Amino acid sequence: MTWRARLLALDGLTPQLGDADRLVWTTLADAPDGAELVFLGLDDGRPCFAAIPAAGDAAPRLANPQLWGLMARLPAADLALYGGARSLIDWHARHRFCAQCGGDTRLAKGGWQRDCGACGAQHFPRTDPVTIMLVEYRGRLLLGRGLGWGEGRYSALAGFVEPGESLEEAVAREVLEETGVTVPSATVRYIASQPWPFPSQLMIGCHVRASNDAITLDTTELADARWFSREDVATALAGKGPFTAPPQQAIAHHLLHWWLNQPATA
Structure with a gap:
């Protein structure tokens, strides 16, 4: 069933690697209970998602040698995909509250926006x-x-x-x-x-x-x-x-x- 949606397999923000050091994809049934899902795009017609972790990454970028080792093994296309997914879900994990009023925010537009339920402010992933x-x-x-x-x-x-x-x-x-x-x-x-x-x-x-x-x-x-x-x-x-x-x-x-x-x- 080539139309089945796929979920990027992550341990928090760390990628899981499979055959030929490629990213591992599972089904939406494997998403953590209650997790918000971000839409990453389509791959051969199949929608791809990543789950927002409970917490973002506040550690210095060189503090995780395991992650650097995994990234060094990823093929270029998978590394680019992982990098975009990581940036996006890390932003969501660290922006659950509105910078304008402090209210709870909720995922919008497939994960490319967060809206405040209290004041209506719209927040977007930053670069x-x-x-x-x-x-x-x-x-x-x-x-x-x-x-x-x-x-x-x-x-x-x-x-x-x-x-x-x-x-x-x-x-x-x-x-x-x-x-x-x-x-x-x-x-x-x-x-x-x-x-x-x-x-x-x-x-x-x-x-x-x-x-x-x-x-x-x-x-x-x-x-x-x-x-x-x-x-x-x-x-x-x-x-x-x-x-x-x-x-x-x-x-x-x-x-x-x-x-x-x-x-x-x-």
Whole structure:
């Protein structure tokens, strides 16, 4: 019966993997008692749903190594589907009450909206823009190690776009705040973007050229920041050091590969 509705098998917000490390789908009969269901879309004519968990995820994004291991195994199409489902049901789990009056909210429009039963306010899933940037100075890249990261792990600098900012202004501000390095906003170049479900960011990948290389580290934001050569980056992506590169499912990993494929500059 190809028309039967499907339910994404999850343990809270963690995916269950089956044959060939694919996502597991069950039937609506397996939904937890009383759970709200979010409509994810149609697959070969079959409606697909995910159940909203009892609680959202308030833990730091690197606090669940099991989840990162599972995500690394998922095929690209399943990873994208899981990421969208996770962002959506996590938002629902954390928005059961109205931000306007505090009243109970209820699911609407198949799960792409929540309505307040008290004041009638409508609430929608949000996406938070985040700039993630490769900062280059004379052929080297500035990479940072976040607070709580494992020793030796470095990645591109990143930060949320604040109200009233352009992407270019956000890039320049974040780099200056975190490392003291000045980057002219006019040199910011957009490269690519990636949705990131921890909990609901849109990562906006950029490249920018720095005016100086003197680092003044903000230790409330980063544990460390260093300049790395092209050889350093290529060696790290090959898994041989001198630092641990971002995981393959992260946009930072793809930005580093993009940079290595660009002509070297003095």
